[in-house]
Amino acid sequence: MEASAPVSLDQDQPLENLVNSLRRKLQNLSPPPSECCIYRVPERLRLENANAYIPRVLSIGPLHHGEQRFQAMEAHKMLYLNSFLDRTKVSLEDYAKFIKEREQKVRQNYAETFESVESNQFVEMILVDAAFVIELLWRNHSKDEVQENDRIFNRPWKVVDIRYDMMLLENQLPFFIFEDIFTLAKLRISLDNISDRLSMSSEKISLIILTYKFYQFKAYLGGIKEILKRVQSSKIKHFIDFFRKCHVPRELPPRGEIQTLTIPSVTELYEAGVNFEVGSTKSLFDIQFRKGTLVIPRLRIRKSTESFFLNLLAFEQCHLLDCYINDYVFIIDRLVDTTSAVQLLVQSGVIESKLPDNKEVVTSINNLVRGSILRRKHFYFNDLCDSLNAYYGNPWNTWTATLKHKHFSSPLTIFAVVVAAAIFILTLIQTVCSCGVQFKK
Numbered sequence: 001m002e003a004s005a006p007v008s009l010d011q012d013q014p015l016e017n018l019v020n021s022l023r024r025k026l027q028n029l030s031p032p033p034s035e036c037c038i039y040r041v042p043e044r045l046r047l048e049n050a051n052a053y054i055p056r057v058l059s060i061g062p063l064h065h066g067e068q069r070f071q072a073m074e075a076h077k078m079l080y081l082n083s084f085l086d087r088t089k090v091s092l093e094d095y096a097k098f099i100k101e102r103e104q105k106v107r108q109n110y111a112e113t114f115e116s117v118e119s120n121q122f123v124e125m126i127l128v129d130a131a132f133v134i135e136l137l138w139r140n141h142s143k144d145e146v147q148e149n150d151r152i153f154n155r156p157w158k159v160v161d162i163r164y165d166m167m168l169l170e171n172q173l174p175f176f177i178f179e180d181i182f183t184l185a186k187l188r189i190s191l192d193n194i195s196d197r198l199s200m201s202s203e204k205i206s207l208i209i210l211t212y213k214f215y216q217f218k219a220y221l222g223g224i225k226e227i228l229k230r231v232q233s234s235k236i237k238h239f240i241d242f243f244r245k246c247h248v249p250r251e252l253p254p255r256g257e258i259q260t261l262t263i264p265s266v267t268e269l270y271e272a273g274v275n276f277e278v279g280s281t282k283s284l285f286d287i288q289f290r291k292g293t294l295v296i297p298r299l300r301i302r303k304s305t306e307s308f309f310l311n312l313l314a315f316e317q318c319h320l321l322d323c324y325i326n327d328y329v330f331i332i333d334r335l336v337d338t339t340s341a342v343q344l345l346v347q348s349g350v351i352e353s354k355l356p357d358n359k360e361v362v363t364s365i366n367n368l369v370r371g372s373i374l375r376r377k378h379f380y381f382n383d384l385c386d387s388l389n390a391y392y393g394n395p396w397n398t399w400t401a402t403l404k405h406k407h408f409s410s411p412l413t414i415f416a417v418v419v420a421a422a423i424f425i426l427t428l429i430q431t432v433c434s435c436g437v438q439f440k441k
Contacts, residue, residue: 033108037237038063038172039318040111045310048370052307053314055165057158060129062114062122063170076152077128080135087138088185098184099127102177109174109237111318130177134187136162137210141189163218164304169311169318172238182207194225200232211242218304219243220284240315243308247284248324256382261374263334263385264392266341269294272392276348285328289387296345299332302354306364313372326372327380333369336362 040063041053059070085092099106100123107114107122114122139146139153146153153159165171182188182203189206198205208231212224221227227246236242264272279286279297288295309329316323336342336351339358345351346358353361379385 032111035105035108035174036111037241037319038110038169038174039314040170041311041314042318045314045317045371049306049310049367052310053168053170055168055171057161058165058171060133060166060171061173062110062117062125063112065125077132081128081131084131084135087135088187090185094184095127095131095181096123098180099123099130099177102180106174106177126173126177130173130181133166133173134178134181137207137214138187140214141210163214164307166239167215167218167243167304167308167311169240169314172240175236175238175242178207179204194228198228198232200228208236208242211239215239215243217300219246219308220300221246222283240311244312244315244325248322249283249286252322252324253380253383255378255380257377258374258379258382258385260385260389261376263331263388265337266294266335266344267338268392269335269388270344272394274391276345276350278349285324287328287331287381287384289384289391292391294388296350298350298352300352300354301361301364306367309368313368317373323373323375324380326374329368329372330374331381331384333366336365338362 038061046053055064055070057070058073059065059067064070085095100119103119103123103126106126117125136152139150140159143153148154151158152162183201186203187206188202189209191202191205191209194205194209200208205228208228209224212221212227215221221243230250231242231245234245236245266276270276273292274289275293277293277295279288279295281297284297284299286295286297309325312325313329316325336345339362342351342353342358342361346353351361355361355364
């Protein structure tokens with residue numbers, strides 16, 4: 001085997017050239033903008049389940065703009081833009097100027113610079129996409145205004161795909177651009193006194209209500225009044241951020257160090273006598289364990305559930321230190337490890353599944369933790385884990401639960417045990433009496 005040729009080193013090349021080159025690069029550096037909140041999903045997560053992050057029929061914003069497979073929707077966008085202009089009575093020139101003035105701020109919301117996209121092209125894309133989204137939300141709210149030739153709302157499967165695509169992290173526009181357009185166009189809906197005691201403009205409330213109605217069931221949203229209270233004092237970054245704000249408690253619980261990654265599953269807890277109950281709270285993540293009962297808010301599992309949570313997780317990992325949803329997913333994954341666990345939660349009403357069978361439910365839930373990160377010293381559900389482990393580790397709980405499940409699981413078995421006990425007692429009494437008679441003799 002021949003030896004590789006030695007690397008030629010040019011000793012005459014001045015080091016000063018290298019230093020000057022690096023200095024120029026450092027001088028041209030600019031820190032990431034503080035407004036940045038829209039990212040490409042990290043490759044670490046994408047490798048685990050790429051389909052959960054990829055749009056099906058629609059591109060919103062610059063990250064997937066221009067891809068050939070989304071061209072069919074571009075004609076629909078232009079039709080919606082035309083309807084939007086007619087509805088708002090603001091000229092196309094005014095909207096274009098309006099977006100142009102905010103172009104730099106919009107660009108700063110993305111983790112990428114898109115330097116190759118020239119200004120007018122970028123402004124056109126944002127205007128068309130923003131008008132499409134607002135018109136879509138408006139028509140969803142005012143179904144009576146939908147025309148017969150509307151090829152989105154008169155094709156139910158199309159709405160499903162579009163809603164799915166608009167719940168992806170890579171398919172977002174900054175929320176402020178919708179708010180500003182609502183203010184310019186003076187768009188508002190009938191609020192029916194819902195704005196009482198809320199420090200928001202009627203335009204902003206109208207936008208949030210339209211967003212809520214479009215995503216209500218797919219994003220597991222609770223009541224609108226509670227949501228308005230949650231978001232009135234905070235800045236919504238985009239739809240993904242809106243979903244997260246709707247679910248995360250307004251006051252986060254204290255974080256602590258989780259002692260072990262092992263916690264008992266639903267099946268093991270059942271065998272230790274734990275009961276399962278549907279939580280009455282509107283917060284999806286408000287899991288509580290009290291007096292032998294594990295209270296879990298209802299979780300509706302459908303095909304889109306996996307993508308919904310994975311995009312929330314991706315946003316958390318790209319943008320936040322408070323990984324509350326990440327910790328929730330960890331707990332659910334540990335609790336639901338088998339089809340038996342699913343069945344127990346289905347019977348108690350905690351899980352409501354639209355998937356073909358319980359095995360797919362387990363797979364869907366377990367897929368959520370692939371690529372997630374657990375910060376053991378900053379875990380939000382550490383008290384819950386400690387309580388579950390302590391209860392499951394008490395042998396008395398398991399013994400009494402075994403007795404209950406085997407001998408008192410149905411009225412028939414209870415009756416049989418009672419009869420057997422009665423016969424035993426009567427036999428014992430008869431024996432004692434016979435012994436007494438014999439003794440007197």
